Amino acid sequence: MASIQGTILDFRRLEELAGGDTALHRLDARAKVLSTLAYLLAVVSFDRYALTALFPFFLYPVAILSLGGLPAGYFARKVALILPFALAVGMLNPLFDREVMVRLGPIGVTGGWISCGSIVVRAALTVSAALVLVGVTGFPEICRALERLGAPQAFTVQLLFLYRYIFVLTEVGGRSSRARELRSFGGKGLGIRSYGSLVGHLLLRTWMRAERIHMAMRARGFTGEFHTTAQSRFGIRELLFLLCWSTLFAVLRLRNVPQFLGALVTGPPG
Amino acid sequence: MHMADALLSPAVGGAMWAASSGTIAYCSSKVRKELDDRKVPLMGVLGAFLFAAQMINFSIPGTGSSGHLGGGLLLAILLGPHAAFLAIASVLVVQALFFADGGLLALGCNVFNLGFFPALVAYPFVYRKIAGERPGHARVTVAAVVAAVAGLQMGALAVVLQTVASGISSLPFPAFVALMQPIHLAIGIVEGLATAAIVSFVRKARPDILQATVEAPKGGRHPFRNVLLAFLAAAFLAGGILSWFASGNPDGLEWSIAKATGKTGIAWREPGIHRTLAALQERFAFLPDYSFRKSPERRSESAGAGPGRQVSDARNREEGGRIGTTVSGVIGGLISLALVFLAGFLLKKRSRDA
Numbered sequence: 105m106a107s108i109q110g111t112i113l114d115f116r117r118l119e120e121l122a123g124g125d126t127a128l129h130r131l132d133a134r135a136k137v138l139s140t141l142a143y144l145l146a147v148v149s150f151d152r153y154a155l156t157a158l159f160p161f162f163l164y165p166v167a168i169l170s171l172g173g174l175p176a177g178y179f180a181r182k183v184a185l186i187l188p189f190a191l192a193v194g195m196l197n198p199l200f201d202r203e204v205m206v207r208l209g210p211i212g213v214t215g216g217w218i219s220c221g222s223i224v225v226r227a228a229l230t231v232s233a234a235l236v237l238v239g240v241t242g243f244p245e246i247c248r249a250l251e252r253l254g255a256p257q258a259f260t261v262q263l264l265f266l267y268r269y270i271f272v273l274t275e276v277g278g279r280s281s282r283a284r285e286l287r288s289f290g291g292k293g294l295g296i297r298s299y300g301s302l303v304g305h306l307l308l309r310t311w312m313r314a315e316r317i318h319m320a321m322r323a324r325g326f327t328g329e330f331h332t333t334a335q336s337r338f339g340i341r342e343l344l345f346l347l348c349w350s351t352l353f354a355v356l357r358l359r360n361v362p363q364f365l366g367a368l369v370t371g372p373p374g
Numbered sequence: 375m376h377m378a379d380a381l382l383s384p385a386v387g388g389a390m391w392a393a394s395s396g397t398i399a400y401c402s403s404k405v406r407k408e409l410d411d412r413k414v415p416l417m418g419v420l421g422a423f424l425f426a427a428q429m430i431n432f433s434i435p436g437t438g439s440s441g442h443l444g445g446g447l448l449l450a451i452l453l454g455p456h457a458a459f460l461a462i463a464s465v466l467v468v469q470a471l472f473f474a475d476g477g478l479l480a481l482g483c484n485v486f487n488l489g490f491f492p493a494l495v496a497y498p499f500v501y502r503k504i505a506g507e508r509p510g511h512a513r514v515t516v517a518a519v520v521a522a523v524a525g526l527q528m529g530a531l532a533v534v535l536q537t538v539a540s541g542i543s544s545l546p547f548p549a550f551v552a553l554m555q556p557i558h559l560a561i562g563i564v565e566g567l568a569t570a571a572i573v574s575f576v577r578k579a580r581p582d583i584l585q586a587t588v589e590a591p592k593g594g595r596h597p598f599r600n601v602l603l604a605f606l607a608a609a610f611l612a613g614g615i616l617s618w619f620a621s622g623n624p625d626g627l628e629w630s631i632a633k634a635t636g637k638t639g640i641a642w643r644e645p646g647i648h649r650t651l652a653a654l655q656e657r658f659a660f661l662p663d664y665s666f667r668k669s670p671e672r673r674s675e676s677a678g679a680g681p682g683r684q685v686s687d688a689r690n691r692e693e694g695g696r697i698g699t700t701v702s703g704v705i706g707g708l709i710s711l712a713l714v715f716l717a718g719f720l721l722k723k724r725s726r727d728a
Contacts, residue, residue, distance in 0.1 A: 111429065115472055144479045149384045152542045186474050190380050193543060201544040219544060223380045226542075230379035231474040238471045246471065255395075256402035259460055265418020266464045270425050277426025291433055294440075299432035300571025303443070306430075307452075307572060308579055310423040317415040 112274050114182075118235070121174055122242030128172040133241050133249035135342035139349040140237045146353040147229050152219045153205065156362040158229065164349065165232040172240040179239070183232050190227030194220035243267050244330075257329070264330050269313075277306055375526075375533055375558065376469075376484050379477030383540035390536065391482030397490055398463055404456040413457055420449060421461040425468070434564065441564040446492030447501065447522050448569045452576075452583065455493045462489040483536050487529040496525030511574050518573060519566030526562035530554040 122129070128136075143164050150158060169176050198216030206213045238246070244264060251260040280302055288294050355361075379387075405413065424445040431440040445465075449458035463485045469475040476484045504517035534550045537543050543550075577584055 118472055140478065144379060144477070145384050145387075148379060148382050148387060148479055148542075152544075182474065190378065193378070193381060197544045200546060200549075216544060219542070223542060226380035227378060230477045230479070234471055234474055234478050237478075243468070243471060256399050258402035258405050259398050259463070261414060262417050262421065262460050263464045263467060265415060266421035266425075266461070266468060269419045269422035270468065273419070273422040273426040274429065277423075277430055281430045294431075294433040295435060296432050296567060296571050299430070299568065300575050303427050303430060303568075304572050304575030304579065306426065307423060307576060310419050311416070311580070311583060314416040314419040315412070317419065318412050321411075321415060 109278055112271065112278065115274075116271070117178065118238055119242065121239045122245075124173055124240075126171065126173050126240075128168065128240050130336075131345060132336040132338050132342045133245040134253060134338055135345045136237055136241050137246060137249045137253070139346050140233050142346075142350045142353050143233050144230055146357045147226060147233075149357065150222070150226075152222060153215060155218055155222045155225065156366075157356075157360045158222065158225045160356045160361050161229050161353075162232075163352075165229070165236045168236045168240055172236070174236065174239045179232060179235055182235055183228055186227060186231050187224060190224045191220075194223035197223070261330070272313075273306075273310060276309070280306055375487070375530055375554075375561075376476035377480045377487065377533055377536055379480045381537050381540055381542045382477075382480050382483065383542065384479075386536050386540045387479040387482060389482075390486055391479075394463070394482040394485040394490070397459065397486070397494070401456040401459045405460060408457075413453070417453060417457050417461045418464075420453060421465050424449060424461070424465050432568065441561075441568065443568045443572075444488070444492075444522075444526075444561075444565050445569075446488055447497060447518065447525060447565070448572060450493040450497035451501065451518075451569070451573055455497050458493040458497070459489045462493060483533070487532045487536075491528040491532070492522070492525035495528060496521040500524045511577075514573050514577070515567070515570040518570040519563055522566035522569055523559060523562030526558045526565065527555060530558035 143161070147158065147161055165179075166176075168174075169179060197220040198214060201216035201219060202214050204212035205215045205218055241249075244267065247260045247263045247267070250263075251257060284293065284298060284302055288298075405417075424443075427443045427445060429442070431442050433440045446458070446462050449461050452458070453461060466476070466481060466484050466488060470478055470481050470484070501517045501521035504520060505513055509517065531551070531554070534547065534554050537545070538547050538550065545553075573584070
């Protein structure tokens, strides 16, 4: 991670977006979590050589982006940051899979290149779906949805606690790290010795913070549950949302829409 | 070494989700039984600490590069295996959602690779065995390095197995292993040294923190645990079988035959046995497949339907076999997901009744 401060800012931004108040934001989180899962399953279930058939699936993140009033450029940048990693993994495919699959005039395209492209497209689709889910739902709501879908309470409480203190501790950690960098010279003092005591101190402070939180919790009668004021329920709108998207995903998975569209333009193949 | 959604098949993803959910449920019940409510905020805050610590680098002498903590082993040393597993899993959930590290479907794999191995295997069976009750500095260092290396090697191997079983990447198993294991040997040594540095510091400053985990009360034996272990074993078994189906031996065989006989335009024109088999398959298929009825040209879904495009017969044949496995993969994935939530629902009900 290049800059700790930058990472925190980025993190904050995504959280702030989730505070929006569109119809999508108001939808019960369970509907959004489940339709995202249906989406991911549909995308990853494609054959490794599927490339164009995946394209219609961009519809989902794009639709959510626009319906949720999220800034498309911001999400596009975040997705673009991931793509080099996907490409790095996919780049090995052309080395091992050299059979020519498709001929476009004189150019033979090997299976490896097609599956490499497929990996990159898959990465873009799955990453954008996850980011958009957070942008339109918010992490605490996702945790509550998981709990209402049957995740153990100890785990969801852990998720919420973690989320509450990430901002606090990353900022403390970022400050310590910057202080050490400012005091080091020519790479001196950045080794494992100073690291051990720096992170050790951070750990001890964290530990004492946890003890304070525990006492505060006890004083307020915490029973292991986070309460919310707004109680959403899984109503007809949620059901419709989930059903419509799942049906669309099923259709897109089973019928190769781009091929159909292509055939309309070029005439039936063969 | 986060596993990514883009490399995953639904069958492998679903099976690993089942395994990880089972482990989360098991660890949750364990943590609840410990009845130490100090641990609730401690786990959360230490998860957040891990986040912060992962951002702080230290320079590695002689290489010019820098390393940072993974932290699975450190959390296990501080919190004990079960609480540590939950904390690592929660960190991975946040990473998947906010930083797109891995992905949501790959979460099952990542929780298993980065949580299960260091916290529930390397810590109890390697670190504790070497470190003993009251270890000195040298002993802590050796134990941490060996345990970190062991945990990361297992995790890296799991990544390779999951990727190969998914069959999206065409990287062959030996090449992938030869790539992953040495890299993670180096990462493991760095991780172990960093862990040892922090543990040694804590041991000097607040030895009581480390002692508390060693002396943590053992949860009483319970039939519930056996049920969960059985569930886990079943998930593994299902995972193995499903993955085997997903990557498909017959499929791979056909592939290698196509490759061995060479060129692109290899002919499978004999009308005999293959056609009969295909007809049989069509008649008896559990999920009669839409694509058998299409013309070969339309059946292959790769690339746009441009004119002058030729697709080899071998490929078409392969596709016919593969589409069957992907559909069954989806069904398999859905079934395992349904099972996960059913299990979660039952567990929740159980814990309410108790």
